[in-house]
Amino acid sequence: MRANVDSLFEGDTAADVVIGLTRARLISNAIMVAVQLNLADYLADGPRTVDVLAEETGADRVSLLRLLRCLAIVGVFEEVEPLCFSQSEISEVLRSGVPDSVRDFVVMDASDWSRDGVGRLTECIRTGYPCMDDFYGYMTEHPDDAAILNSALAAATRRELRVLNRIDFSSAKTIADVGGGNGTFLREILSQYPDKRGVLADLPAVAEEARQVLGTANLLDRCQVVDVNMLESLPFRADTIILKRVLMDWSDEDVCRILRNCRASLSDAGRLLIMETLSSSLMGALNDLLVLAFTNGSARREDDFSRLLEDSGMCMTDVVSLPSGFSVIEAKV
Numbered sequence: 201m202r203a204n205v206d207s208l209f210e211g212d213t214a215a216d217v218v219i220g221l222t223r224a225r226l227i228s229n230a231i232m233v234a235v236q237l238n239l240a241d242y243l244a245d246g247p248r249t250v251d252v253l254a255e256e257t258g259a260d261r262v263s264l265l266r267l268l269r270c271l272a273i274v275g276v277f278e279e280v281e282p283l284c285f286s287q288s289e290i291s292e293v294l295r296s297g298v299p300d301s302v303r304d305f306v307v308m309d310a311s312d313w314s315r316d317g318v319g320r321l322t323e324c325i326r327t328g329y330p331c332m333d334d335f336y337g338y339m340t341e342h343p344d345d346a347a348i349l350n351s352a353l354a355a356a357t358r359r360e361l362r363v364l365n366r367i368d369f370s371s372a373k374t375i376a377d378v379g380g381g382n383g384t385f386l387r388e389i390l391s392q393y394p395d396k397r398g399v400l401a402d403l404p405a406v407a408e409e410a411r412q413v414l415g416t417a418n419l420l421d422r423c424q425v426v427d428v429n430m431l432e433s434l435p436f437r438a439d440t441i442i443l444k445r446v447l448m449d450w451s452d453e454d455v456c457r458i459l460r461n462c463r464a465s466l467s468d469a470g471r472l473l474i475m476e477t478l479s480s481s482l483m484g485a486l487n488d489l490l491v492l493a494f495t496n497g498s499a500r501r502e503d504d505f506s507r508l509l510e511d512s513g514m515c516m517t518d519v520v521s522l523p524s525g526f527s528v529i530e531a532k533v
């Protein structure tokens with residue numbers, strides 16, 4: 201599946217390409233507006249005219265038409281007959297509540313704190329400092345923003361569940377997900393493997409949310425949820441520890457602290473699974489700019505992880521790469 205954006209990224213001259221790349225941000229913005237107006241939800245039951253959509257969303261009819269026509273050219277929505285729009289395969293994932301929905305991810309990118317940080321990228325690159333002193337401290341103090349972040353991460357996790365086909369958990373007894381967010385990933389693993397036990401470790405407010413997610417799935421009888429500061433210690437034992445999208449937020453020094461704490465919690469024959477988008481891919485490089493704006497961390501390459509693991513007393517034993525740049529790095533003591 202492809203969005204119809206090729207004309208934006210190719211041209212006769214370098215200037216055409218640069219202008220296309222720069223203007224592409226309006227596509228992002230148009231998608232964010234579509235989500236804020238819940239257009240994909242209104243189109244869930246079938247095509248609607250722009251008049252009906254304007255009435256339902258409270259938007260200005262002519263402006264809404266211009267937005268919908270722009271998005272339809274890209275492949276998000278379709279103008280099935282003049283002034284009448286339907287869902288497209290791409291816009292389907294902008295609906296709320298569908299299994300592969302990424303609506304919450306778009307909501308996060310559209311939120312004030314996210315736009316503000318990205319808008320201050322120049323300042324961050326000039327100074328070398330992120331726009332927030334303590335990203336997760338900010339989230340703890342702003343529960344509404346944290347809720348948006350956690351929903352977005354859960355949406356990203358649902359997309360990443362396909363990675364589970366590539367990992368063999370058969371020899372594991374206890375699987376810990378450190379910085380495991382609201383428990384979406386661990387819930388899926390424990391549901392697929394009814395003989396495994398789980399540990400979900402995260403900051404107290406996030407762990408509380410995970411208790412609800414795992415409780416609703418009736419998994420708390422074989423899954424412990426622990427409040428931790430992973431920079432200090434991990435008070436549990438496991439033979440498989442997962443760190444998914446966690447290390448990217450931290451400096452090399454802090455990554456070594458986290459890895460050493462994981463090593464101390466792992467049984468002798470245990471293994472660590474680091475799941476990250478590597479900075480050698482375009483998506484990883486874009487994520488790298490995001491963490492540059494918000495945290496002291498960075499996206500990394502395979503050899504960076506190899507070095508950090510060695511510095512923490514572990515060694516890299518395998519790497520599985522998925523087409524999106526998302527990779528699973530296996531390490532052992």
Ligand SMILES: C[S@@+](CC[C@H](N)C(=O)[O-])C[C@H]1O[C@@H](n2cnc3c(N)ncnc32)[C@H](O)[C@@H]1O
Nearest residue numbers: 336353379380381402403406428429430444445
């Ligand atoms: C980018 S999120 C990734 C969440 C989840 N693993 C995923 O892939 O969606 C990073 C997670 O690390 C947690 N975290 C941040 N600082 C932490 C700390 N000091 N100790 C434990 N968890 C922490 C956050 O609350 C958040 O859930």
